[in-house]
Amino acid sequence: MKDLSVIIVNYNVSYFLEQCLLSVRKAVRGLQVEVFVVDNNSVDGSVEMVRRRFPEVKLLANQENLGFSKANNQAIRQAQGKYILLLNPDTVVEEDTFCKCFRFMEEHPNAGALGVKMMDGAGKFLPESKRGLPTPWVAFSKVFGLAALFPTSAFFNRYHLGHLPQDQVHPVDILAGAFMFMRDEVLEKVGLLDEDFFMYGEDIDLSYRIKQGGFEVYYFPETRIIHYKGESTRKTSVNYVFMFYRAMRIFAEKHFSGRQARVYSFLIRLAIYLRAALALVYRGVQGVFPLALDGLCLALGAMVGEKVVPNPMSLDPSPMWAAYFGVWLGTAFFSGAYDKPPRLNRLVQGMLWGSILLVAFSSIVSIVGEINKKHVLVAVLLGLVGMTFWRLVWHFQEYGHWRFGEPKTKRIAVVGSGKEVKRASSLLRQAGAQEPLTQFEPQHTPADLQQIKEVIEIYKINELIFCGKDLAVSQIIEWMVQIHNRAVEFKILPENSAYIIGSSSKNTRGDYYALHIEVNLLNPYHQRNKVVLNSLVSVLLLLLAPVLIWRIKGKGQFLKNCLGNLVGLYQWVGLKATATPDARPAILSPVDKISSARISPAAARQIEVVYAKEYTAYADLLILARNLPNLGRRVA
Incomplete structure (x- = not known):
C-alpha cells in the first residue's frame, strides 16, 4: 500500500497543470506516493505534456468531459494510498505539504479529512480555506451580503468561519475541493464523491458526509498552497450562478428535510434569481456605461453647438439628435472604440463613418432642414473632445500613463540565477512582453527579503517573476506574503517550462506569458460581432416565427432559444466538444456544418479548433442556414 494517492482532474489548463506537477514532484519526497492525472478531454496538449514531462504519473485520458466528481472517482477506485488527496491543477504546493499533512493525520486518528x-496569486489568504455548513441562515447571510458586512462575526459569517484565526488548527465543517486530504478508509465508509454534482458543491457534500460518519474535518494552516483561481472566479457569469446554486439545491434536497428543507429550497431559488439578475445588471452596466458617457459628451456638444450655430427651425430636433447619437455610437462600437486598451484612432474612425452615413442618409431623404449641418459638425467635434478627455483620464487611472493604445507599462524584475533570468527574458520577448528592468540573485539569507523590497522601491517594480528552479515554493509563498502590495503582481517561471504563470487576485483568472497564437474567436472584434449577430438573428427569427415554426422541431424550445439568445444567456453556434464549463450554452456547434451523423470526439474537437481559429460571422450564418429545422434543439 502507498502512503498517499494524489489525484488531479485537469481540463484545458496545461500551463497550470505543469507547474502543479512540478511542485508535487518535490513534495512527494519522504513518502510512498502515486500521482493520478485525470484529463477531461482537453484540447490544449495537456495529455501530451504529461506523457512527455511526467512519465511517473498515472494518466487517465477521458474522451469526454465527465465533470469533477466522476473524474475524481475514476482515480479513487484505482488508488492504492492510505490517504487520498484531491488537488486542483491550478495549485502549487510547498515542499513539505504532503509530509506535514500525513504526519497530522497519523497523529489524529479521529481526523477524516x-x-x-x-x-491567492498575490499572496493573500483565501477565506474559502475554512468554511461552515451552509444551513439556511448561513446561506441567507452569504447570499444577502451580511457575511461580507461582518467578516469576523461568528453569527453572520459562518460561511467562511471568519471568527476563527487563520493561523490556528481548527475543526471545521467544509473543505474546499482544491485541496482535500482524506483517509481512504473514511471514503470506503461514507462513499465517494456524489456524481450528481458536476462542477460545484461536491466538496460540501463529501465534507458533510465525513462529519456525519463520525470523523473530524480539520483546517490545518501549518502548510500553505497557492490557489490561482479562488471561489469568486466568474461570479458575474449567469451560467456560473445557475450551476453553483443548482449544486446547493441538490445538497439541500439530499441532506435536509421537512421545514428546514423548504426554507433552504426557497432561499436557494431566491438566490438563483437574485444573483442572476444582479449578474445581468452588472454586465449591462459594464457594457452601457462607456456608451452613456459618450452619449453625454455628444449631448453636451450639441448643446454648445446650439449656442455657436443656432438652429433656425422651430421644430423640436430632439428625436433627430437621438437618431444621430445612435448612429455615431453604433459606428464607434463596431470600429472597436470600446475595446481595451482604448485607441483614439478607432474612436475617430467610428465618428467619421457615422458622420458620413448621416450625411448620406440626410441627403437622400432631404431632412437636413431640421438640424443644421454646421451644427452637426460642431456637435461631433466637441463630443470627440469630451470622449477623448474621459478616455484619457480613465487610461491613466488604469494603465498609469497617457499614451493611448498602450497597455500598462510593465516594470519587471526577475528573482533567480543568471541562467534562469536569461530564459525568462527570452520567454518575455517571444510573448511580446517587456523585458526585465533588473534581476536579483538571492543568496538564501534572511537579508534577501529586504533587498528584494529595496529593488521594488528603487526601480518602481510592478511585476516580480520568481524562478521556480532556483527557489523553493515555501520561500516564494513567504516572500509573496511579506511583500504583498497591490501595486506588485507576482508570477512564477517553473523549471524547464515555456510559461510564466501568475494571477493578481482570487477574482482574476490565472494568466501567463507564452508564445502568441492568433485565434479569431478570442478577438474582441469577432466576439462583439458574434454577440450582435446572436441578437439580430434572434429578432429576425422571432419576426419570421409564424412562417418558420412549422418547419422547426421542438417549437416551444425554439421560442425559448430565441429569447435566450436575445438576452445573451445562450448562443446559436458555439463550442461543445471543447467548451469550458462556464461557457454560454450553445444550440448548434461547428460539427453541424459538416453532417448530422455522429462523428468521433477527436474529429469534433478538431473541427471546433479550426472553427475557433478561422471564425467569421459568415461561418455562424452558414451553420444556421443549414440547420433551420434544428433551431428548437435543447441547449447543451
Whole structure:
C-alpha cells in the first residue's frame, strides 16, 4: 500500500497543470506516493505534456468531459494510498505539504479529512480555506451580503468561519475541493464523491458526509498552497450562478428535510434569481456605461453647438439628435472604440463613418432642414473632445500613463540565477512582453527579503517573476506574503517550462506569458460581432416565427432559444466538444456544418479548433442556414 494517492482532474489548463506537477514532484519526497492525472478531454496538449514531462504519473485520458466528481472517482477506485488527496491543477504546493499533512493525520486518528491554508496569486489568504455548513441562515447571510458586512462575526459569517484565526488548527465543517486530504478508509465508509454534482458543491457534500460518519474535518494552516483561481472566479457569469446554486439545491434536497428543507429550497431559488439578475445588471452596466458617457459628451456638444450655430427651425430636433447619437455610437462600437486598451484612432474612425452615413442618409431623404449641418459638425467635434478627455483620464487611472493604445507599462524584475533570468527574458520577448528592468540573485539569507523590497522601491517594480528552479515554493509563498502590495503582481517561471504563470487576485483568472497564437474567436472584434449577430438573428427569427415554426422541431424550445439568445444567456453556434464549463450554452456547434451523423470526439474537437481559429460571422450564418429545422434543439 502507498502512503498517499494524489489525484488531479485537469481540463484545458496545461500551463497550470505543469507547474502543479512540478511542485508535487518535490513534495512527494519522504513518502510512498502515486500521482493520478485525470484529463477531461482537453484540447490544449495537456495529455501530451504529461506523457512527455511526467512519465511517473498515472494518466487517465477521458474522451469526454465527465465533470469533477466522476473524474475524481475514476482515480479513487484505482488508488492504492492510505490517504487520498484531491488537488486542483491550478495549485502549487510547498515542499513539505504532503509530509506535514500525513504526519497530522497519523497523529489524529479521529481526523477524516483536512484542508490547508490557501493563498491567492498575490499572496493573500483565501477565506474559502475554512468554511461552515451552509444551513439556511448561513446561506441567507452569504447570499444577502451580511457575511461580507461582518467578516469576523461568528453569527453572520459562518460561511467562511471568519471568527476563527487563520493561523490556528481548527475543526471545521467544509473543505474546499482544491485541496482535500482524506483517509481512504473514511471514503470506503461514507462513499465517494456524489456524481450528481458536476462542477460545484461536491466538496460540501463529501465534507458533510465525513462529519456525519463520525470523523473530524480539520483546517490545518501549518502548510500553505497557492490557489490561482479562488471561489469568486466568474461570479458575474449567469451560467456560473445557475450551476453553483443548482449544486446547493441538490445538497439541500439530499441532506435536509421537512421545514428546514423548504426554507433552504426557497432561499436557494431566491438566490438563483437574485444573483442572476444582479449578474445581468452588472454586465449591462459594464457594457452601457462607456456608451452613456459618450452619449453625454455628444449631448453636451450639441448643446454648445446650439449656442455657436443656432438652429433656425422651430421644430423640436430632439428625436433627430437621438437618431444621430445612435448612429455615431453604433459606428464607434463596431470600429472597436470600446475595446481595451482604448485607441483614439478607432474612436475617430467610428465618428467619421457615422458622420458620413448621416450625411448620406440626410441627403437622400432631404431632412437636413431640421438640424443644421454646421451644427452637426460642431456637435461631433466637441463630443470627440469630451470622449477623448474621459478616455484619457480613465487610461491613466488604469494603465498609469497617457499614451493611448498602450497597455500598462510593465516594470519587471526577475528573482533567480543568471541562467534562469536569461530564459525568462527570452520567454518575455517571444510573448511580446517587456523585458526585465533588473534581476536579483538571492543568496538564501534572511537579508534577501529586504533587498528584494529595496529593488521594488528603487526601480518602481510592478511585476516580480520568481524562478521556480532556483527557489523553493515555501520561500516564494513567504516572500509573496511579506511583500504583498497591490501595486506588485507576482508570477512564477517553473523549471524547464515555456510559461510564466501568475494571477493578481482570487477574482482574476490565472494568466501567463507564452508564445502568441492568433485565434479569431478570442478577438474582441469577432466576439462583439458574434454577440450582435446572436441578437439580430434572434429578432429576425422571432419576426419570421409564424412562417418558420412549422418547419422547426421542438417549437416551444425554439421560442425559448430565441429569447435566450436575445438576452445573451445562450448562443446559436458555439463550442461543445471543447467548451469550458462556464461557457454560454450553445444550440448548434461547428460539427453541424459538416453532417448530422455522429462523428468521433477527436474529429469534433478538431473541427471546433479550426472553427475557433478561422471564425467569421459568415461561418455562424452558414451553420444556421443549414440547420433551420434544428433551431428548437435543447441547449447543451
